[in-house]
Structure formats: structure tokens, C-alpha cells
Amino acid sequence: MNWDQCIGHRRQRAWFAAALNNHRLTGSFLFVGPPGIGKSTFATLLAKTLLCDTRRAAALDPCGRCPACAQVDADTHPDILRVAKPGERAFIPVELFVGKQEERMKVGFCRDIQLRPFAGTRRIGIIQDADYLNEEGANSLLKTLEEPPLGALIILIGTTAQRQLPTIRSRCRTIRFLPPTGEDAARLLAAHGAENIPATDAQRLIERCEGNVYQAMDLLQPEGQGFCEHLEKLLSAEVINAVTLSTLVNDYVTAAGKDAPSRRNRMRQVFSITLEFFRNRVRQQPSASEGVQPELNRINRCLTAMNQVDRNANQATLIESWSADLQRGSEVLL
Ligand SMILES: [Zn+2]
Numbered sequence: 045m046n047w048d049q050c051i052g053h054r055r056q057r058a059w060f061a062a063a064l065n066n067h068r069l070t071g072s073f074l075f076v077g078p079p080g081i082g083k084s085t086f087a088t089l090l091a092k093t094l095l096c097d098t099r100r101a102a103a104l105d106p107c108g109r110c111p112a113c114a115q116v117d118a119d120t121h122p123d124i125l126r127v128a129k130p131g132e133r134a135f136i137p138v139e140l141f142v143g144k145q146e147e148r149m150k151v152g153f154c155r156d157i158q159l160r161p162f163a164g165t166r167r168i169g170i171i172q173d174a175d176y177l178n179e180e181g182a183n184s185l186l187k188t189l190e191e192p193p194l195g196a197l198i199i200l201i202g203t204t205a206q207r208q209l210p211t212i213r214s215r216c217r218t219i220r221f222l223p224p225t226g227e228d229a230a231r232l233l234a235a236h237g238a239e240n241i242p243a244t245d246a247q248r249l250i251e252r253c254e255g256n257v258y259q260a261m262d263l264l265q266p267e268g269q270g271f272c273e274h275l276e277k278l279l280s281a282e283v284i285n286a287v288t289l290s291t292l293v294n295d296y297v298t299a300a301g302k303d304a305p306s307r308r309n310r311m312r313q314v315f316s317i318t319l320e321f322f323r324n325r326v327r328q329q330p331s332a333s334e335g336v337q338p339e340l341n342r343i344n345r346c347l348t349a350m351n352q353v354d355r356n357a358n359q360a361t362l363i364e365s366w367s368a369d370l371q372r373g374s375e376v377l378l
Pocket residue numbers: 095096097098099106107108109110111112113
């Protein structure tokens with residue numbers, strides 16, 4: 045793996061290159077951006093750059109041939125510490141940071157990051173799923189984030205800064221990653237397995253999914269495509285049929301499976317597609333046209349619905365009231 049496989053994120057690369065040129069890069073970072081756009085790849089490439097035995101880190105061009113580079117590629121480098129949320133858990137267990145009660149600070153990330161580097165000159169910690177740090181896990185990390193051991197680099201990876209606890213946010217430097225546009229959007233979809241999608245279509249698809257590449261891939265499947273066509277047809281009707289709309293959306297969301305986060309993702313996806321649909325309509329209207337007010341109300345309703353998903357609103361109730369409000373299109377009382 046090398047930097048030419050990092051799609052987009054040129055400003056972030058330039059920032060790290062400059063930081064490495066000016067001083068020794070150390071401390072705690074929070075990488076945020078939609079899922080699937082390459083934050084973890086970026087973090088691993090940065091680790092490889094810092095650990096390469098033969099090239100200057102500031103060149104941002106690890107050799108790819110030395111033992112250190114080979115170990116990073118095989119994910120066996122002893123100086124890279126990784127923490128992620130186990131699939132079945134709701135949060136990252138505190139034990140992964142500081143060990144169980146009876147072995148506190150004898151094992152775990154916070155101890156391991158303090159150890160002398162085994163092979164390289166520094167240790168690098170990569171904490172995935174930072175959105176799933178609960179208060180206890182976060183508290184166990186605070187001191188380490190605030191005063192990382194000399195030379196250590198700690199990277200937390202999450203989706204948005206807002207989803208992180210303020211105590212975490214205030215101790216890290218936040219680096220934002222934006223969804224790719226144009227050719228980069230097409231390259232990213234190709235990297236996820238969807239080849240030959242024209243750049244403008246790829247960009248539009250990723251925008252519709254708020255930058256979430258996994259959702260974009262989902263929409264490229266026959267089920268997703270069929271759903272989109274049906275949805276757009278309903279939204280284009282002179283009068284939106286709230287009952288049909290609500291049934292269509294409920295079935296699509298339920299088909300995501302029993303798992304609540306997957307269903308919430310689908311709900312956000314539907315609201316985001318609908319939002320884009322009405323945004324496009326407003327763009328096509330002559331400016332200051334009075335006729336756009338219902339569309340503006342519908343856009344607002346979609347934004348509110350997305351917030352309600354984040355606050356764990358009941359699926360059926362939310363979809364039903366959203367559908368009814370879209371049908372009305374009048375000022376929505378919330
Ligand atoms: Zn190397």
C-alpha cells in the first residue's frame with residue numbers, strides 16, 4: 045500500500061508533510077469524515093511513512109521494501125497499536141485501554157503506548173470507531189491523549205467531531221476528511237468494487253449518501269436502484285401519497301436487517317436522497333419563485349428527520365410523520 049492508493053485528501057497530505065518538515069510529528073489527532081472515504085488507510089499510510097527504515101518521513105514516500113514497510117503492510121508491525129470496537133459490543137470496552145480491574149494498567153493500550161518502541165523509533169496508536177467511546181472508555185484515555193509518550197502518535201478515527209465527547213475533542217487536533225469529488229469519486233467507488241462509473245454520476249451518488257461510500261455501494265445494488273426509482277416516482281407525483289411512501293420506506297429500512305445501526309443508516313440514506321431530490325427541484329426553479337416554499341419546507345423536514353434518527357426516534361413513527369409532512373408540504377410544526 046502506498047500514497048498513490050490514497051484517493052483525494054490532498055490538503056491533509058500537504059498538512060502532514062509540512063508538519064513533518066517543520067518538527068517531529070507527535071501528539072493526539074482525531075480524524076473525522078464519512079465512513080469509507082479512506083481515513084483508516086490514511087492513518088496506516090502515515091504510520092508506514094513514519095516507520096519506514098530507509099526514507100525520510102517528510103517526503104511522505106515510504107520505500108515499500110524495507111522490513112518495517114513489509115510489516116506495516118502485513119499488519120504485524122510491533123510498534124503499531126490498534127484498538128477497535130468488537131462487533132458485538134455497543135462501546136469500546138474500557139479493558140482494551142487499561143485492562144481488567146485486577147490488572148489495571150498492566151495491560152492495554154494506555155500501557156502499551158508507553159513502552160519503548162520495539163523496532164522503529166516511535167509507537168503509533170490507531171483507535172478505530174471513536175464514535176463508540178463511552179464516558180468510562182474516554183476517561184481512561186484522557187491522560188494518555190493529553191500527554192502522549194515522547195515521539196508517540198495517537199490517531200482516533202470517527203465520523204464527525206460532534207459525535208465525540210468534548211473531553212476527547214479538546215485533547216486532540218481534529219483533521220477533517222471530505223468526500224471526494226469528480227474523478228476522485230469515481231476512483232473511490234472503483235476501489236470499493238464499482239468500476240466504470242462516470243465521474244459526475246459517482247460524485248452525485250456519494251453526495252446523496254452524505255459521503256458514506258458504503259451506502260453509495262448499497263444504492264448500486266439492484267435492491268437499492270429499484271428503491272430509488274420508486275422513491276423518485278412517488279416524490280415527483282403532483283400529490284405525494286403519504287401512505288405509499290411510508291410503506292415503501294418502512295419496507296426498505298426493515299430489509300436492512302434486525303441490527304439497529306444498519307436500519308438507522310438506511311433511514312438517513314432515504315432522508316438524504318429525498319433532501320437532494322427537493323434541493324435539485326429548488327435549483328431548477330426561477331429565483332425567488334414563491335412556488336418553492338413547499339419544497340423548502342420539505343427540505344427542512346428531511347433535515348429534522350435526520351436529526352431525529354440520530355436521537356433514536358422510533359422507526360415507524362418517524363417514517364409515518366415524515367411521509368405525512370412531505371405530502372402536506374406546508375410549514376411543518378415540529
Ligand atoms: Zn520502507
